[in-house]
Amino acid sequence: MEYCLTVDNLSKKYRKYLALDGVTMRIPQGAIYGLVGKNGAGKTTLIRIICGLQSPTVGTYSIFGAPYTGKEIYSARRRMGGIVESPALYGSMSAKDNLKQQFLLLGKPSFDGIDKLLEMVDLKDTGKKPVRNFSLGMRQRLGIAMALASDPDFVVLDEPINGLDPQGIVEIREIILKLNKERNIAFLISSHILDELSKIATHYGFIDKGKILKEITKDQLEDSLKKRIVFKVDTAVELCSALDETHLQYKLTSPTEGELYGEISISALSDILKCHGITLIKVSEKDETLESYYINLLGGESNV
């Protein structure tokens, strides 16, 4: 498998504080890698190192096979784009002028393609409006356009939807999915908004206290997420006996309410309960979410 990023045993120490502790991770080409972790877990430090803004204390990483200590890293980085912390833009310039700056830095022979990029991020009509007057969502979209100016194969986005309104979140999500599908661009996206991340990520890396706790693909994650049936019945009499007959794990949240873990058809459950004289009042199927998986991985809600 071809990887756009490989990180091996990477650590970063700020005086006595260990921000990253032996991080090892792999991002395959074409993946949308969700880096999940709470604030201060080490997400941004890892991203800053990958983007060359900081050096690791120990360990190594490679971008498209080029180790960060070699000279090839500079040409490998030209296949990369990114937003670290917040979009880096000249506030006094227009969206177009900001993109022109990026094109010049990339050594592009002409400014062809700027209009297309602006159209893609829906900023074509901003004219000469200075970026400092843009909304947060507009700046975030322009940041993505800047990151895409180099026609990258790998884009790093640090908390791309932080502070955005629901419409802005949907727009960013659609842009990422479109680019991943149409151009096979790999993304590394850090976020603590797990619900949103779960809608786009194909791979996950869970980070806590500077350590990668687990790396998992979307399919593996779906397999490991437990199915749940939440129910309410009319009486508590013989309820436990009835639930034991399902041979599934269960938890009662009140005398007449509870959750069953595993797969069972609702009609089969209803039949078992009927045999014990219990009537099913309310029932719904639920999947374990990425959030609950993450909480379990961290060892309970007290950790979040």
Next chain:
Amino acid sequence: MFKLLKANFARVIKSATFWILVALYALYPIIIAVIENSSFERITSDKMLSLNYGIEWFPMQGVLIALLCCIIFSADFHNGTLKNKIIIGQSKTYIYLANLLTMMILSLALSVIYLLVFFILGMPLLGKFTSSASTIIWMLVNGALMLMTYSAVMTLIVMVSKNSTAAVIISLVVLTCGALIAFAAHYYTNNIPPFIKDFMIDEFGNLMRDEFGDVLLTDVPNPYYPSKAVRVFCQFLLDFFPSGQSAQISNGGYSHTWQMLLYSLGLITATSGVGIAVFKKSNIK
């Protein structure tokens, strides 16, 4: 690095500060030439040329270069746009060198604007140079190197401080110190006479007078005249620091041309070396 330079200059030509400075450097020789042309004791073309390296007040060159440097390059730190350069594979060494070259070219370009306007409009009004060709050439060479040294020092300050407010404050402190050193050194080497007049006193302790009854005066060594070691040190300060060089060139009649050239080259190399080493190790925020 060519890409970085292109991007820098594309940003510079959109900067209002740059165009204000262009206007200042273009208008200044015109105003001086017109005023001097109508005055009774007008200045020579030589003096007019030397004013290019002082703009009326010798620390002014440093102030103008610091202003331009802070406005253009601090924006990269303030907006975080420096990150864009690094993420797409530009090395920190090249970023530093591109900024240094940009500043040097800009300061020289502004000086050339002054010279062009002076040659086209100033010289016809004030007449030909009175100094030798070699003196004029040395003034141009030393002046250009002085501007490049200021550019190197200001680039170091901005790139190492990584913060626009800190850069402005440090620049002002450095410029003030430089100006004070140059002022003090210039005063000690040029303004204190080796001899002063004193009354002549006979062997009885009386004032000596001539036949008209006027008190006779004689030259006596000035007790405040600095020793040779102090004068050499002061001259070194004047030759070494760009503020001292600016003071000397804008006043004309200086002689340590080679020393100034070597000190400038040394300062440019040293400040750039330190700047690149510090900037390479720094974390970009």
